[in-house]
Amino acid sequence: MPGVRPAPAASPLPNRGNSMNSGRLRYMADQIARNFAAGGEAAAIAATAEHIRLFWDPRMKAAILADDRNALSPVAAAAVDRLAGQGAWHGSAPDSSCASKADG
Amino acid sequence: MGYERQPDFGTPATGSPDTVTLRIDGRDVTVPAGVSVMRAAALAGSAIPRLCATDNLSAFGSCRLCLVEVEGMKGTPASCTTPVAEGMVVRTRTQRLEKLRRGVMELYISDHPLDCLTCSANGDCELQDQAAAVGLRDVRYGHAGENHLGLSVDRSNPYFAFDPAKCVVCSRCVRACDEVQGTFALTIAGRGFASTVSAGQAGDDFLGSECVSCGACVQACPTAALQEKTVEDIGKPERAVVTTCAYCGVGCTFRAEMRGQQLVRMVPWKDGKANRGHSCVKGRFAWGYANHRDRITSPMIREAVDRPWREVSWDEALSFAAGRLKAIKARYGARALGGITSSRCTNEETFLVQKLVRAGFGTNNVDTCARVCHSPTGYGLKTTFGASAGTQDFDSVMQADVIIVMGANPTDAHPVFASRMKRRLRQGARLIVIDPRRIDLVRSPHIEAAHHLALQPGTNVAVLTAMAHVVVTEGLTDEDFIRERCEWDAYQDWAGFVSDARHSPEALAAVTRVPAETVRAAARLYATGGNSAIYYGLGVTEHSQGSSTVMAIANLAMATGNIGRAGVGVNPLRGQNNVQGSCDMGSFPHELSGYRHISDASVRALFEQDWGVALDPEPGLRIPNMLDAAIDGSFRAIYIQGEDILQSDPDTAHVAAGLAAMDCVIVHDLFLNETAAYAHVFLPGSTFLEKDGTFTNAERRIQLVRKVMEPANGPDGQGLADWQVTQALANAMGLGWNYTHPCEIMDEIARLTPAFAGVSHARLEEAGSLQWPVNDACPAGLPIMHAEGFVRGPDGKGKGRFVVTDYVPTDEKTGPRYPLLLTTGRILSQYNVGTQTRRTANVVWHDEDLLEIHPSDAENRGIRTGDRVRLASRKGETTLRAEITDRVAPGVVYTTFHHPGTQANVVTTEFSDWATNCPEYKVTAVQVTLSNGPTQWQEDYAGRAAGARRIAAAEPGE
């Protein structure tokens, strides 16, 4: 019985994006920015940048940093700019040859 | 250890700190004020005969077996209804009393079958004990009169039987159902000798009645009239071990009563501080899944998911898994690996899984199913109060005057706590329900909500902002509290924001659909009604503004000073048994145990030293991000302990695609669950009965789980508890762990986590349970948090913070094609995705998921109750049967998600909470139409699932 693996159903709204590099991350960044908006623009930019720094994994950070700022809302774009300025993410995991160093 | 019933003192404790001294049978005894003479005697070690009294029910005084003589009182008062008084002189054994008691007993026995020797309660029957206690020797009345001896046994309930012939009409069961459970299902029908216990209306049996099978009546029954069927089948238990229920976040403790290696029954433990001797149908009865034939007890592997499974040894499975993990790590880097900890497993097991991922895999890609339920609670309460946890213990509800229940359905999802809450409501506390659906609490026997805010799904923040508007603009805030304990500037920003006319109930009624007057009345009641407490559930968190809603709740509690003492507080009702614990244990990708951020170098250093390995300072992926990354190809291997993400997570097709894209999926579970269809390695799990450890319930209470039988996943004595399996996988990867008992893991947790510094299995054994934090500042734990002040910031001394929560409507919108809003929930008899409860007799109460729809919406569509309907959203569609009810408002439909055949999550969307990515389960725009059969997905599903579950015959050489 081949083919037990179901094909993913096509999304009727493809522009929402289903993966890291596309609309999904933009959507997330904009959504964060929108929820901080009531605090005023400067505070919203700072809070959005901080939120991304604290909760996004490095590949997500790298992807949004490499992405087109114009595709983001102004607050989200400014927040990503700020992150880029801070160099606030570590590109790769530390070399953890855990096997030899783990407790025993 | 032999088997004994828990001691029964006859009538309840009063908890009074004052004492009274009286003389009983010539001995002076000192007891708490207000207790009965019966309890005083029992406390002094001399039991007075009794039949209608038991100490979890208030005294009733009907059987007259407990008569005593009291100096200065006429006649022979019943000791169960006579309170003690200073200097009282009581005699419990005189000739007159003995004679009277024998006479009473004789009457009872004359109406009772004399087949003790063959009765399943033989040796465990209070009637026998009391007959012996009063020295009954013969029965003069014969068995002639009108009685119950001919009535037939009611076996309709799957777990217990009612034999009216053995009933002595003490009405303990009726009172247990009323007082303890609060369901009012039983009555005494008929009079005199002909009277008998009846469930519901005449002609109803237990199953057909309102009975919710909590078991309180069975526990209360002094004879075999109400008895667990397992006692009949297996025999009397020989030993009892106290352990903790593994179903919901109430965390009831039970005596697991055993006969050899066989569990006979689970009896709620009266000393359990979470349940106080009560239980629900799941913990009490639904444990049969542990021996269900579907349970997989052998490790299995397969090269690819379209191949059949091959049963192999532990060694082969573990080295296969470790080999794949290492190869993927070598090729794609550590961040291509990850794991999911389980909120059903113990703290110790959860801690080990995240340790394996962080220290062994070398990445922070670890998450837990709390992601999809209470992650917004963690974020919201940490931001406002400084601690990611509920503020109260359950006992606190008994001092509440006003109770808000928001987005929770406690009578179904947290039944034992709901019974406590209902008891308080019957005493007169006032109730405000904020929920799109008319949950049972809104109107049930002797309970009626003061206000039901039946809001439009997705407008929680708007409703709470409108309530805050009322509190601030009508001057109902507690300014002293705010000035003393909260950041004043942040408060002023917030107060200014909510006072804006845009946020008045009148302005927001357009979106919330709650009449402004109702919002105003509810806000006034909450702010001025005395002690006000908020209890909330997943209807708060599982929204695109879940975190905002939690913070809006916290704002309201701070503004009215309803924090920091008994009877008030903000209380998340946790779904699974160990959601609190799995969050505490560092299951989230951005924080180590005790909610400390991974980027904090000093915290990391602590762990790095202890574990001897460098940790990644960057947060890892959350579950939805893992699936996204899998589709992109940058995430390739996952170890999933005790979770069924394919069924429990939203947007099933997306989850399936993510799993299908991975090179190594390791599922560690009891059953070949839905997720296992995509797995390459299956590691058989162990049940909570088969291991030691701890769970932490919704009130931060850490309780011991004790092994009562050997794990079934290996030959006798060689089965492995889940923590041992994780350790074996770690060792297959070369980590060299050597824990010999979970208590050593707890010692490590305590060493590395300040809030757990004082916790150890030995301490728990001694204290029964502990509510964290347990450390030098609170050596005995902390039942109520923030009594002195809030605990924000690194020093834990920061003031409470008001956070402006702007209502942002969800992007999931209704429109002409999808005009209805779907919201989801759960019901009493089933648990989560039902992997366990579907494999028990609980299916008699719920054998399929139904779609609740309002009569007007149904009529428009020509739908009648029982019709099969198609439920379609922008993401997908499924079919199920409809139930027409006005519990839901027009425009709203509701279903549960307990059955894989329904796959309600095929239709839910990928929208999620802005702060935590907790999925928005509670709002999906849908259309409902008549349908004539299952969808293609459902039809394919059955075939696919069967295919993916094939296990090769045990021949060598596959």
Ligand code: SF4
């Ligand atoms: S099992 Fe519970 S709900 Fe049912 S009759 Fe007994 S006490 Fe009432």
Ligand code: SF4
């Ligand atoms: S069923 Fe049991 S508890 Fe209920 S009245 Fe009869 S003897 Fe008493």
Ligand code: SF4
């Ligand atoms: S209320 Fe929850 S913890 Fe208690 S018995 Fe039921 S399922 Fe178990």
Ligand code: FES
């Ligand atoms: S025990 Fe006191 S009257 Fe029954």
